[in-house]
Amino acid sequence: MLAFVLRRVMQSVVVLFVMSLVVFSMINLVGDPVDMLVNPESLPEEIDRVRRDFGLDQPVHVQYWKFLLGAISGDLGKSFIFGRPALALMAERFPATLELATSALVISVTVGLPLGVYAGLRPDGWGTRIIMGGSVLGISVPTFWLGLMMIIVFSVVLGWLPVSGRGETARFLGIESSAFTLDGLRHLVLPATNLALFKIAMVIRLARAGTVEVMALDFIRFARAKGLAPRRIVLAHLMPNILIPIVTVLGIEFGTLIAFATVTESIFAWPGLGKLVIDAIVNLDRPIVVAYLLFVVTLFLVLNLVVDIIYALLDPRVRLQGDET
Amino acid sequence: MSEAKAVSAGRPETGLLSKFARSDLSRPTTLISGILLLLIAASATFAPLIAPTDPYDLATVSVLDGRLAPGEEMLDGTIAWLGTDGAGRDVLSAIIFGLRTSLTVAISSALIALVVGLVVGLTAAFYGGRIDAFLMRIVDIQLSFPAILVALVLLALLGKGVDKVIIALAIVQWALYARTVRAAAMVERRKEYFEAAICLELSNARIIWKHLLPNSVSSLIVLATLQTAHSISIEATLSFLGVGVPITEPSLGSLISNGFDYILSGAYWITFFPGVMLLATVAAINILGDQLRAVVNPRLSR
């Protein structure tokens, strides 16, 4: 077991290293960031000074080596735009993204699970057709466009909810979150729902498939033979059995939520990591892009690693198989 | 996304087309989707002939026509059925031309990814062993990251441009094709005649071409269909974020992005209609793709 974990950790480190190399070399193939940093009419001396300040005058491999040493000690360079350490900027923005992604996760489960279970219990009902049709649509509709439509309906036409930004935050149990103030919640609802949409369709499908599968099992029939009410059968016998796989998949998919947050944050001007990186991409703010990339790669590697380890703990037979999710 | 990956080994016993024809084509949703898709493809192909105005001809576009509501008349007497945008371009014409860009990008990237995936997948399946393990490891790693993220990063590195978007989308997709082709080819590899072919010392190219490739075709067609819908969606998202196609060659995504600025002033039509077109296209392809998959592999259909 320990050998398995060590091997997977080593693999992850190698992937991370290769990624950093790829990113760094590719980023040096495109555009000169100095053009972005200085006024085109600046004097050549001025340009050279900026180039030296950011260490851009040195050979590429030296730059990479310095970057790698820095990265190991937690220094991913300074943002060209903000003039501050990239890692500090990201740390500042991360809580907002985490809050958004978590809220979206909660919404997708609270909405998707009941709908999916319903569809599984009544496979031929009208409600089921509507739910499943909706989930096909949910997968087809580009979420960013739905986000815009939500703004039009709820903010512009009805005027119920604010268009953009993050509202007031408050501290509760040591967690700073906008979920603890009314203003914060009002700001959170639209972006979180928008981010949740794609996952809702997924949860519905998973819950439906699980329900159909579990309801056909003997212990459900036995529970009915005991004279239990349908409510009790669903809550005490069906739910615990379908939740295990759903939670596992959602765990793996949490990284995807963080990634998709880039789109949602751009629509709703949510001050999180995603907005930071999109702005950085548009402004060619290299250190931020690189830092974000390494952060996301690390996040995914860690999530995959954790899931693999849990699987291996539960079932040794999975140990040697590839990741088929 | 996960469903598309689930399409692995499907082998039609007879021709795919004849099976499709015999399947439940009378289902109204399938029929409507098919007709819709034909219309969309036709209008994209013949955009200059169909569009009421040329939205990129600076000589005819006038700012004075800006933000006309749907159904209002423009200065030159043409009626803007879907309204006009801030610069006075007819939204309907812009959509027809935008569709062209969107479809070009999606289809070209799907084709490139298909070819690359085919080569990689067949190589892995044919040689097996270490080559297979190595290639599939790369595939696994790439597929563990969401497509939108990979595309975003690639475009951050490559810069803007239709060609860049096509390359980025091809890089995003090849791994899925490779995995599918390999899975289908592996099924064939395990059969006895494959060993017979090796023993007969047929050339490698011949074995791959004659035996491994045909078995992959049906699942590839299904995958390519669903992936085209997916990449239309990704391209639109990228363009919306401002890292996709340049403003000079707008796709549906950039049209939506363009209208974003006018949402608060109530000019909803500039984002709404391109979005509806995007939704219709993606949904039509998805429905047909699902039907196609049900034909190819009934076990996987929902």
Added chain:
Amino acid sequence: MTRTDLLSIQGLRTEFPTPDGPLAAVNGVDLEIARGDVLGIVGESGSGKTVLGLSIMGLVDRPGRVAAGRIAFDGTDVTAFSEAQWQGLRGNRVAMIFQDPTTSLNPVQRIGTQMIEAIQAHRDISSGAARQIVREAMVRVGINSPDERLAAYPHQFSGGMRQRVVIAIALLNEPDLIIADEPTTALDVTVQSQILRDMRRLCRDSGSALIWISHDLGVVAQIANRVAVMYAGRIVEQGATMELLKSPSHPYTAGLMASMPANSPRGQRLISIPGGLPQLSNMPKGCSFAPRCTRATEACEVLPDLSFISRGHGVRCVFPLHVGASLAERN
């Protein structure tokens, strides 16, 4: 039917719709069970005996349904029961035990929870009181140190232990009738005979009637005082166990008996009835056993009525074997 009958079934027909029209898995079954009776139902797999049991419980899975007939439980017709009325009946007055003990219990719930909920579904008592009843039930079915066992999960139990738990659950509310669908088939022989003995004792103690469904005539002979033989959805013969075993009248019953290992001469191959059950979608017109029967003639193309050979011994056959007929006469 007499007034003392606990369960009385008349003309029961349970159908499953298919694209080619409904198929009847149970077709015109009549049965009576008195209080304290032990009835064995014997048949091959696919003969409809499980569906019969499920019909009595109101547990036929949709789209299957009870299409015709009457099931009277203690004088009340239950076929028109609402779901809520069924809930009051199931597990309370009629309990059912299924074939596979490894799958009858929810893998992610503690044994104790699964037992206590069965009591609380029918009685308004505290968890503490329910726990006490559960503890006693565990001891009754031979599970020692119940407290420890109640906190365990099903996978920590052996197959035999799990079936004992299931039996304990069935007995919790002292039902009038227990339907046991091959509850020992999945267990090894020693455990099987133990459970068989326990089951007989438990039912006698509580005064519950028992329907024991099995494909094994030998097992049924050990426990039942009456036997019904099912073939292709119909009861082809029924009667008191001793009489039926001594003088089987239906050729199918005779065939079943001949194929029992105990009845075969040592060192010879087991006798088996040639052929298999007819497809439900392709049933013979008259007697459904006719295609496999050595005595069949054209007369068998009409469905025979149930005729009584002696009191309580009925057979559905045009050419029943003579009362007291030995196997030798058949050849």
